[in-house]
């Protein structure tokens with residue numbers, strides 16, 4: 001490498017969905033420096049520590065570069081042919097003996113941004129007759145699509161803040177200063193939040209005075225999972241005294257009024273565990289500004305109140321005329337498949353669930369991740385394809401999962417860095433990393449604007465890694481499963497990778513693949529307010545304000561919370577993202593595995609800042625470092641998630657799940673904490 005010239009190449013970051021522009025200095029096959037691309041049209045040089053670690057991710061000391069197969073209990077390097085043939089023989093036997101639904105697929109985050117690999121995962125799922133499917137949806141965000149489908153008739157509706165004009169912004173259980181608002185694609189959050197706070201108001205509801213809350217106009221420290229009470233009361237007050245301003249037709253207005261009748265300020269404040277003045281001040285802000293945007297994050301979608309909070313957040317925006325209107329929210333119209341180009345189908349988000357928990361519905365074909373251990377134990381799932389998921393840290397109930405995974409007859413992973421989940425695999429298949437393959441930003445509706453980006457590979461492939469689409473299609477071909485006709489047989493053919501990416505474009509797409517590959521970034525004008533949104537809502541008869549299943553959950557949870565008023569509340573944990581960590585990834589950035597405690601909660605347990613503590617409940621126990629934080633709400637312990645040592649999922653349960661979606665509860669879960677001697 002020494003003596004070779006340093007070449008600067010441009011790409012975009014694929015660590016998270018924001019996709020900041022990057023400049024990467026490459027010397028030979030080494031990444032020597034990564035920095036923000038000041039010329040990038042959106043991010044203008046912004047990056048975070050995670051994106052700047054792109055080179056370290058690529059050159060990880062535990063990188064997997066050859067296929068591995070378990071022989072005599074050990075994972076050993078083998079040829080691609082040996083690994084693929086062995087998988088195919090076992091897969092075919094399982095399908096012939098037990099049927100295709102004995103094969104489960106986890107659409108993990110590892111291949112989530114591999115556009116053509118993901119498309120081949122979908123092809124495999126189709127070839128297996130749409131059997132058990134798991135995705136991160138039921139780990140962190142199912143309430144969003146569920147409410148979009150139930151209220152808006154289309155789960156792909158994703159309201160985004162009109163940051164240019166919004167004067168009242170309400171963040172509930174989201175910390176965009178750290179997460180970059182994930183499905184909004186929010187680069188440089190500090191500048192954006194400060195700007196809104198300067199011209200209007202930003203309110204944050206969170207049990208912790210987060211980085212975002214510190215930038216906000218006001219902070220409300222609601223009890224985890226009970227934020228819904230704040231929003232429900234606001235909806236009631238808007239219905240009673242305005243500002244009621246319907247921009248689109250609605251269904252069920254009078255039913256909603258009746259449902260919230262008697263939901264008083266005192267009751268709502270007591271359930272949320274906040275002073276009543278917080279609620280009246282927030283209502284005054286709503287009345288001052290008329291329109292608003294409500295953004296939620298994993299702080300609510302991982303709690304028992306997930307669906308209710310999301311629902312009431314939507315109702316607040318609908319009733320104030322903030323949906324699809326200036327000063328409120330806009331809807332992403334899609335790029336690859338423009339939504340205005342066809343009649344949006346009306347889709348019920350709920351789908352059949354698993355065999356072991358049939359009473360818990362699936363959502364959009366996903367099964368709850370929480371059912372995987374029981375499905376394996378029952379013999380319903382005998383083979384698992386895990387496409388880049390760190391199951392042992394991200395799936396709930398790690399102890400139950402660890403006991404069940406060895407019972408699989410086939411446990412195939414695509415993975416490029418050794419980790420604790422690899423230890424359970426029968427086969428490990430290394431696929432091209434983000435810098436080794438041509439790629440584009442396929443998840444277009446999560447982008448900040450109507451645009452897509454493309455990047456050529458920056459460095460040669462490490463070792464024997466192959467394209468993910470090729471790996472999956474080879475398993476299918478060898479197991480005699482149908483492979484789509486357009487899929488090439490060899491990824492080493494020049495142009496094969498690009499041909500696979502091009503196949504994801506269609507005649508209606510806002511540009512061709514060739515145009516994108518030539519210019520790397522294509523942006524189209526946003527229609528706002530969008531006629532297609534109003535047309536869709538009119539066609540379905542109006543926003544459904546009172547979806548039956550949400551009403552039922554409101555009645556049961558509301559009654560339980562009301563009955564519990566006046567009772568002592570247990571210490572609960574909520575889980576938290578960190579700036580130098582992304583879920584189970586990026587351990588090497590050194591984020592501390594810690595728990596934040598209010599000083600009085602710490603004193604009551606004789607815990608000092610920096611102590612090693614044991615957090616435990618009925619499901620398990622973990623060790624963490626205690627940090628005393630006066631910004632933490634009393635009665636709540638905030639656990640950093642995604643760590644191996646201090647794995648939050650040793651405290652979650654496969655049975656403590658949201659009955660409407662199977663979402664495992666990661667927030668508002670009872671816990672106790674004690675200092676270790």
Ligand code: SF4
Pocket residue numbers: 013014015016017018019020046047048049050051052180187
């Ligand atoms: S915000 Fe996301 S896309 Fe931007 S640098 Fe950080 S990890 Fe990468």
